[in-house]
Amino acid sequence: MADEYKVIRWGYPVKTNSDECVNFIDAYFQQVLYYGADRHIILKAGEADGECVLANTLIAFFLAFKAHKDALFHLHAAQCKLGVATVYEKMVFKAVSSWVEAKEPEATLDLHSQLLKDFPKDLASLKRAQVLPENQDENYIYGMLSFPLLEVGRMRDAELAARKGLAIKSDDPWSQHALCHVFQHECRFNEAVHFMETCADSWNACCSFMYTHNWWHLALCYLEGHAHLSKIFDIYDSHIWAALQQNNVDSPQVYLNALGLLLHVHVRGNSTDIHDRMRDLVVCLMDQSSWHQEWLLDLLATWAFAYANAFSQADQLLKGMKGRVNEMQGKRRESMQRVLLLAEALYQYGKGDYTRAYDTLGPNFNVLEYKVIGASDEQLDVFEEVWCVILINSGHISQAIQALERRVEIRSGVPFTWRLLVRDGF
Template identity: 45%
Template sequence: MAAAATRADRWGHPVRTTSDACVSAIDAYYHQILSYGRDRKVILEAARRDPDCVLANALAAHFVFSKKPPAATSYLAAAASRLEDATSYEKAVYRAVSCLLSEDRDDDVVINVHRELLKEFPKDLISLKRAQVLCFYIGRPDLSINLVEQVLSHNQQEAYIYGMLAFPLLELGRMCDAEKYALKGFEINKDDFWSQHALCHVLQNDCRFKEAVEFMEACSSSWATCLSFMYTHNWWHVAVCYLEGHSPLEKVLEIYDCYIWKELERDDADCEEVYLNALGLLLRFAVRGQMDYTGDRLKTVVAVFRNELAEALLEYGKASHHKVFDILGPNFDAIDYKMIGASDEQLDVFNEVWYIVLLNTGHTYEAIEAIEKRVKQREGVPFLWHLLERAYSMEGRPDASFASTKAKALEVAYFK
């Protein structure tokens, strides 16, 4: 067996390994992570090429953890057995991954461990991405921005850094800044899918639906290499922009059938990600009273979910609105379900369901308050104005007429 030597990964970090092929596979994994590629399993090849490489084993542990926890434990054990010979960089990554995968994980500790790692190794965008994903799940875009800003000066020419900055900015409502950095990332690398995605978020939030659709459809030919989440989620954005911009419903269902649900036919599809995007789109038909167009599509998707939200959606489908109110409780806010891994835009449809439930169960005042708050954030969505018109009419308010006029004007403003 060849003696281990110190080699360098794509950013110059020292890696102890006997194999050039191991380092090549690690670099390939980096690319797959940053480009949301379908071949992330390449990291397992790195560990196979050198079973004693601490970095390869630590990264492999993180990759397999969500679906194969026992395998993750084995990879971490392999990494731990060789820590004494590891470089300082490898030890830092091992510690960060171990904290993240710990059974008694403390999120604050995990973030701090990654912050310290990035102070010493600021070009490690994989560790930055790993920390940002955790920030997303715990709903802390402020921490995510802090981590990016900490390393930004060391990565000025890295395309991926700007999409990683843009996304938490838009989560905090800083849309102008988010658009600026998403465009910068896109200008450096037209195939930076996270920058594309962030820019679409901004355009959709600003109700620039036609612009969003034209931009994303122009980019769509490059999405074939994306993993299920990124591929179906980008198409989900396109479909929702068509729907919110009052395009013909046939166009929306065409995207659903051809680009979202069809993803399940691929051997390497991540079914859970497809279901999440499928559900988020079909629910928008439901809340708009357009379920006749969708056939059995929604019933098929909801059947795979088993949680409180799914129970509420099943009752909603039966028009049992009082049961939905009882299940979700009077203080429901979809943002509280951030841990399912959905963006604010994906969660938004659950709030739309909630508005309708409030109206149909006699909680008109609460509905008006919630809808008006959302309209102030996204005043270009015709469906919200229709809901407001209905709520005002139920209360006998004269401004129902204004809401109706506004909704009708917006329906022809985007896709004529």
């Protein structure tokens, strides 16, 4: 019967006779696009109609990090009703199932791409694959477009896309984030600070990942803009560490923002200043629920454990990483072997064993090879800074000069690169 189907905000039919269920689904989509703090509203869609395939599928996606067993329960509930679901619901179910069940990333991306080919207005899935023509007037599309443009080096196009997104919706946190990336890449740190400071109040409504990530960007801009360390630590304490102390941390990427900021501070020679903060953070990281969720997080945590003399945890984490890589096949396994070497080098760097860190990485370290872990250029750049410090402290001075000069050629406005050159009299 016609009244058994409702239409969600994208215009696609869903098998349910509950208006409330659809309204909660639409509200959830809005939260996803805004990186909002109220994404738990999807749970109310399940309460309104516990047999709705789309509701159960989206609940599974929402719960995947927080409560994996509950996520699998809702996937099973959705699967039991696939026989009466719409084609759209079935395709969303396949894509989300692949993600929740941690299947190969390529397979998951293919499923999202196929979903978008048939249902291109689904902006929630568009976060995984870009389809612009059908969505040119949507609030969030240009922020989504900007990020992949900057990741392939098209900075002018990325800036235009981000600014267009902000012209449509000035408080879109992803457009703000993308524009800050452009500013940072081009060493426009003062411009970035001014822009992000004007945006900061709008982040209070964001989920913990987006909230802490934009504060992380602002802290890095302060760090490069010669701000006093107290300003950076104020951001860490008041916005990043404070978020980790709450019970609604919704993503392992919150830990990424904490660890990434402290590593940036550490590599600049401020080890003593981060000691107490690292001690407290490492205690949180001993909860293994955050392990193996993000490759970048595992890398940073390996350094953190070594720095804090938590060697048994570091060894256990490294063992788990090696086990994951050994299960891979072909070129992916080969590329991820390099990630394991970086993890071991970060472990040695954390202990202060620069010679072994150098020997582990070898003389031809190239940070671009680590894009395979899905991190942004800005997140990976700190590893190249670590590499420069390893070169200097292990006595490979001529190689350090070459590495620093390459960095100057690419981004001449990064103060830390020049400080290394001046400090060591190169």
